[in-house]
Every structure is written in structure tokens, then in C-alpha cells.
Amino acid sequence: MNNLIALIAGCIFGGGLAFSGMTDTSKVIGFLDLAGTWQPGLAFVMGAGLLVATPSFYLLMKGGKPFLAEKFFAPENSAIDKPLLIGAALFGIGWGLYGYCPGPAISSLAYLNTDSFIFVGAMLVGMFAAKQFPIKN
Amino acid sequence: MDILFNQQILIASVIGGLLIGVAAVMMFAFLGHITGISGILFQGINKLNQSDNLWRLFFLAGLIIGPLIAHNVFNLAIPEASNKGPIIAIVAGLIVGYGTRVGSGCTSGHGICGISRLSMRSVTATLMFMATGFATVFIVNHIF
Numbered sequence: 001m002n003n004l005i006a007l008i009a010g011c012i013f014g015g016g017l018a019f020s021g022m023t024d025t026s027k028v029i030g031f032l033d034l035a036g037t038w039q040p041g042l043a044f045v046m047g048a049g050l051l052v053a054t055p056s057f058y059l060l061m062k063g064g065k066p067f068l069a070e071k072f073f074a075p076e077n078s079a080i081d082k083p084l085l086i087g088a089a090l091f092g093i094g095w096g097l098y099g100y101c102p103g104p105a106i107s108s109l110a111y112l113n114t115d116s117f118i119f120v121g122a123m124l125v126g127m128f129a130a131k132q133f134p135i136k137n
Numbered sequence: 138m139d140i141l142f143n144q145q146i147l148i149a150s151v152i153g154g155l156l157i158g159v160a161a162v163m164m165f166a167f168l169g170h171i172t173g174i175s176g177i178l179f180q181g182i183n184k185l186n187q188s189d190n191l192w193r194l195f196f197l198a199g200l201i202i203g204p205l206i207a208h209n210v211f212n213l214a215i216p217e218a219s220n221k222g223p224i225i226a227i228v229a230g231l232i233v234g235y236g237t238r239v240g241s242g243c244t245s246g247h248g249i250c251g252i253s254r255l256s257m258r259s260v261t262a263t264l265m266f267m268a269t270g271f272a273t274v275f276i277v278n279h280i281f
Contacts, residue, residue: 005168
């Protein structure tokens with residue numbers, strides 16, 4: 001049952017990415033290009049996502065436990081530390097360079113472009129590099 | 138400032154964002170997990186042989202199947218492939234992979250789920266990656 005829910009949620013999430021234009025690197029870079037022809041669309045993607053998620057998360061966390069699990073697995077770390085800041089800064093640089101964040105990069109594999117597979121492969125290498133060479137606080 | 142925006146883009150953006158929000162809420166309501174895609178991808182492969190990990194692989198499969206359904210059912214145009222080339226794909230992919238792990242999240246985990254949970258840590262991370270994203274595109278598009 002968990003797996004079926006995850007599959008359906010993945011489909012909805014991926015469909016949302018495709019609908020919103022986030023799987024189109026030119027639209028993402030257009031959003032980040034304030035000094036060029038700015039494409040504000042992605043701000044509305046995030047706004048609409050937050051509009052659904054914020055009240056729902058609030059109500060869910062108030063209500064106790066998830067339908068199919070014993071507890072919520074929300075992160076408890078609240079420290080604004082060096083790894084968070086450096087990691088987020090680096091992520092933004094890579095995002096701006098190519099136009100993919102992790103979700104759209106994976107979803108774009110559906111289009112069968114060679115460079116998307118290269119991007120996702122490199123992203124995995126980067127993730128495992130972070131496991132071997134973490135940034136310590 | 139030139140702006141490219143119209144009603145069609147607004148509608149597509151809002152529908153896409155609503156779907157993303159619904160998916161994240163579904164994951165939290167049923168499984169209790171945050172939909173952070175960098176984390177799901179890394180743990181999905183890092184813990185490949187653990188049975189309680191299978192949901193991550195199903196979610197990732199959905200992430201690829203979803204766009205196929207959306208493009209076919211709603212007749213959406215397939216986006217053109219990036220013209221940045223494989224070298225930039227490798228460099229950017231490495232940085233995105235490394236940065237999202239070190240920073241504990243990406244656009245979904247920090248940007249959607251974290252901000253929804255009113256986590257200051259996620260708000261800070263989101264402001265940071267937005268800022269360096271804007272700066273990077275400015276440098277690439279307007280300085281070089």
C-alpha cells in the first residue's frame with residue numbers, strides 16, 4: 001500500500017513539474033534571469049504548492065500520526081549551520097548553471113535526452129561524494 | 138525590465154504547483170515522509186537492499202511516469218532539450234548533487250515541504266539557493 005501511494009504521489013508530482021514548466025530548463029533559467037526577459041511563472045508554481053501544503057501540514061502535524069505509519073518523519077534539526085548555507089549556496093549555483101533541480105532532472109528522463117541522463121548521473125556522483133567528503137560544521 | 142508572462146502561463150503554473158502540493162501532502166499524510174527529492178533519490182539508491190526503502194523507488198518511478206501521462210493526456214508540448222551541452226550538464230549535476238546533500242535538501246524538501254512546516258532552516262536554505270541561482274544566471278547570461 002505504501003508503495004502504491006508513493007507511485008501515485010510520484011506521478012502527481014512529476015505531472016505537476018511537467019505542467020508547470022519546471023522540466024523546461026529555458027523556463028527555469030528564464031525565471032532566474034531577472035536582468036533578461038524575466039519569466040515569473042515559477043514563482044506561482046511555488047506559491048500554489050505552498051498554498052496547498054502549508055495548511056495541510058499544519059493540520060496533519062496537529063492530528064497525531066500518518067494513515068500508514070506510526071509517526072511523522074519530519075526533520076528535527078533546526079540549526080542554521082555551515083553545511084546548510086554552503087550546501088544551499090552550491091545547489092543554487094548548479095541550478096542556475098543548467099536549469100535543473102533534482103526533481104525536474106529525474107522527470108526529464110522521460111524525454112530521453114542524453115544530456116539529462118548525464119546530468120542525473122553526475123548528480124548521483126555528487127551525492128555520494130557528499131557522503132564521502134561532507135562539510136563539517 | 139522585460140517580462141514574459143500571460144494568462145496561459147499563469148494557469149499552467151498554478152495547476153502544476155497545486156499538483157506538486159497535493160503530492161507532497163499525500164506523502165506526508167499517508168507515509169509520514171517529507172517529499173524531498175534529493176533525499177529520496179540518494180536514500181533510494183544508498184539503501185537499495187532495504188525493504189522499507191521500496192517506497193522511494195516507486196516514488197522515483199512515478200516522477201518519470203507522471204510527465205509521460207501529463208504530456209499525453211493534456212497534449213502538452215515536450216520541452217526542448219537544453220543547449221548547454223554535456224560538459225555543463227556534468228559540472229552542474231555534480232554541484233547540484235553535492236550541494237543538495239550537504240545542505241540537506243532542494244527545491245522540494247526545503248522550498249515546498251520545509252517552508253510549509255514553517256522551518257526557519259528551510260526558509261534560510263531556500264533564500265540562499267534562490268540568491269545564488271539568480272546570481273549565477275546573471276553572471277552566465279550578462280557578464281560572460
